[in-house]
Amino acid sequence: MGLDMPHTSKACIQHRKVSPGVESPGKEKGGPPEADLAGKHRRRARSCRYQLDRAEEDQPKPAQRMHSMCKELDSDRSPGLERNFINILARVIKPKEMPFQVCGDYLNSPRTTAVFSPDPDHLKKLLLWPGFFDWEKTIDFQVVSPEVTHVFQEIAKMKGGMLRLSDYTLFEMGKEEPPTFPEGFWVGPLDPDLHTDFVEGRWKYSRKNSNVYIRELLKKFPSAGVFNKHDELVGCTLGNEYGTLAMGHIDEEYRRFGLCAHMVSSVARAYFRDGLPSHALTLPDNTPVKRCCVRSGLKELRLVHWMIYYKGDEQASIKELGF
Numbered sequence: 001m002g003l004d005m006p007h008t009s010k011a012c013i014q015h016r017k018v019s020p021g022v023e024s025p026g027k028e029k030g031g032p033p034e035a036d037l038a039g040k041h042r043r044r045a046r047s048c049r050y051q052l053d054r055a056e057e058d059q060p061k062p063a064q065r066m067h068s069m070c071k072e073l074d075s076d077r078s079p080g081l082e083r084n085f086i087n088i089l090a091r092v093i094k095p096k097e098m099p100f101q102v103c104g105d106y107l108n109s110p111r112t113t114a115v116f117s118p119d120p121d122h123l124k125k126l127l128l129w130p131g132f133f134d135w136e137k138t139i140d141f142q143v144v145s146p147e148v149t150h151v152f153q154e155i156a157k158m159k160g161g162m163l164r165l166s167d168y169t170l171f172e173m174g175k176e177e178p179p180t181f182p183e184g185f186w187v188g189p190l191d192p193d194l195h196t197d198f199v200e201g202r203w204k205y206s207r208k209n210s211n212v213y214i215r216e217l218l219k220k221f222p223s224a225g226v227f228n229k230h231d232e233l234v235g236c237t238l239g240n241e242y243g244t245l246a247m248g249h250i251d252e253e254y255r256r257f258g259l260c261a262h263m264v265s266s267v268a269r270a271y272f273r274d275g276l277p278s279h280a281l282t283l284p285d286n287t288p289v290k291r292c293c294v295r296s297g298l299k300e301l302r303l304v305h306w307m308i309y310y311k312g313d314e315q316a317s318i319k320e321l322g323f
Contacts, residue, residue: 106209110138110320114242120151127155135159135309138317142242143168143281144305152307164308164318166283169290170244171298173268173278182257184229187266190236192218195225199236202249207321217241222270224263226250237263239271245280248289261295268296 107113111133117123126132133139141152149165156163181187190199196215200206203214217223221239228234235250237260245267250260268278280298282289293300310317 106207106213109209110140110317112140112142112321114142115144117148120148123148124151124155127151135161136311138311138320139309140321141307141309143170143244144307146303146305149305149307152309156309159311161309161311162314164310164314166306167303168281168306169284170301170304171280171282171293172301173264173271173280174297174299180258181262182259185234185254185257185259186227187224187263188227189270190218190223190225190233190238192216195233195236198225198233199238199247199249202236202251203247205321214238214247217246222267224266224270226254226259226263228254235259235263237267239267243279245278248280248292258295260289260292264292264296264298268298 115123115127117126135155144152152163192215196211196218199214199218200210203210206214217238217240221241223236223238225233226235234254235248237245237248240246245264248260248264250263264280271278279301280293281304282293284290284303290300308317308321
């Protein structure tokens with residue numbers, strides 16, 4: 001969930017209950033075999049690309065960005081579709097969509113999704129579409145624009161549930177030159193067959209079926225790992241399905257060398273090569289990661305919301321999600 005590299009305790013998540021009412025350089029000379037995977041990852045990333053429309057002078061709100069992203073995703077799958085289907089009013093990521101049908105067990109147990117719409121009325125209509133969500137069960141809503149948070153609050157009240165709301169800071173990557181890379185380390189893309197277990201073992205939000213989910217992300221989106229002089233993997237980060245860098249981690253003994261900043265910059269450049277923006281999330285009080293983001297060239301945009309809808313025992317729902 002965003003860049004949580006310095007391992008913070010689960011209790012540090014800011015939340016409040018809302019009551020109802022790569023450019024992969026490899027080694028500089030003669031990089032390792034992993035560096036050859038960069039092209040493969042870029043090709044795979046293109047098949048799942050997302051596009052956030054931007055205007056230099058007038059930046060749209062997050063909900064509008066996400067809406068534009070989803071329109072581009074649909075037209076990218078079916079060229080010409082945008083000419084006949086330009087008025088997409090709201091969009092949701094469903095587990096049966098490519099590339100996530102193989103991750104159904106992870107995304108449905110409990111339901112984990114991202115819902116986008118620039119219009120609150122359209123969003124509400126989508127959320128309440130008959131049979132679309134089971135409001136008797138826990139639902140994890142990722143990266144919600146604050147402009148439409150009130151819609152989720154209204155529905156929670158209507159359905160007799162509660163919301164656990166967390167604030168996250170959204171960053172956007174600039175195109176500055178990457179920081180100087182420390183000697184004795186190199187960066188390269190992660191391999192789903194070799195490195196999935198490493199990522200899962202260090203992701204503090206991992207839960208049942210995380211392994212197949214992480215493996216699919218590594219197949220479909222840019223990633224970067226930091227390797228020491230013995231070619232041992234000591235850090236990782238990767239792109240995810242809702243458009244941010246995620247699962248950032250550097251092993252304890254290798255922190256304070258500036259490795260995180262270079263790793264993040266490497267993944268961001270992989271997105272830039274495809275003409276895509278790069279974003280990251282972190283908790284507002286996670287000073288070490290915010291410092292890493294700034295050193296990587298990321299610019300702070302604003303807060304976004306992460307919401308868990310639940311009924312009954314809050315702690316049981318949180319545990320089910322791996323928080």
